[in-house]
Amino acid sequence: MSHRRPPAAHIDRSVSCSNCAAVCCRLTVVLMPDDHVPAELIERGVQGVDMLKRGEDGWCVAVDRKHMRCTIYEQRPAACRRFVMGGDYCCAVREAHDRRAIPSILVD
Numbered sequence: 001m002s003h004r005r006p007p008a009a010h011i012d013r014s015v016s017c018s019n020c021a022a023v024c025c026r027l028t029v030v031l032m033p034d035d036h037v038p039a040e041l042i043e044r045g046v047q048g049v050d051m052l053k054r055g056e057d058g059w060c061v062a063v064d065r066k067h068m069r070c071t072i073y074e075q076r077p078a079a080c081r082r083f084v085m086g087g088d089y090c091c092a093v094r095e096a097h098d099r100r101a102i103p104s105i106l107v108d
C-alpha cells in the first residue's frame with residue numbers, strides 16, 4: 001500500500017512492503033471526494049459510500065496478483081497514501097493476516 005517512512009517512533013524498521021503480501025490491500029478502502037481512481041475499481045457500499053472493489057480472494061482489485069503490487073500507485077486513494085509501512089496499523093494487519101483474522105476499514 002503506502003510506503004512512507006515517517007520520522008516518528010513506533011515504526012518497526014524490520015517491516016518492508018517488498019517482503020509482504022500486500023496484506024493491507026485486503027482492508028476495505030473508503031474513497032474520499034478528492035480520490036480519483038478508475039471508475040471500474042469502485043463499488044458502492046451498503047452504507048452508500050464508495051469503496052475500492054475487492055476480488056473474491058479478498059484483495060483490492062487494483063493489486064497485481066503476480067507481484068502483489070498496486071497497479072494504480074500514482075492514483076491510489078488518500079487512505080492508502082497515509083498507511084504507514086511498519087507503523088502500528090501495518091503491523092496489526094500483518095499479524096492479523098498471519099492469524100487469518102483480518103478485516104477492518106481503512107478510511108482517510
Ligand code: SF4
Nearest residue numbers: 001025060063070080
Ligand atoms: S489502491 Fe493500491 S494501495 Fe490501495 S488498497 Fe488498492 S492495491 Fe492497495
Ligand code: SF4
Nearest residue numbers: 001017020022024090
Ligand atoms: S501491510 Fe505494511 S508492509 Fe505490507 S504492504 Fe501494507 S504497508 Fe507494506
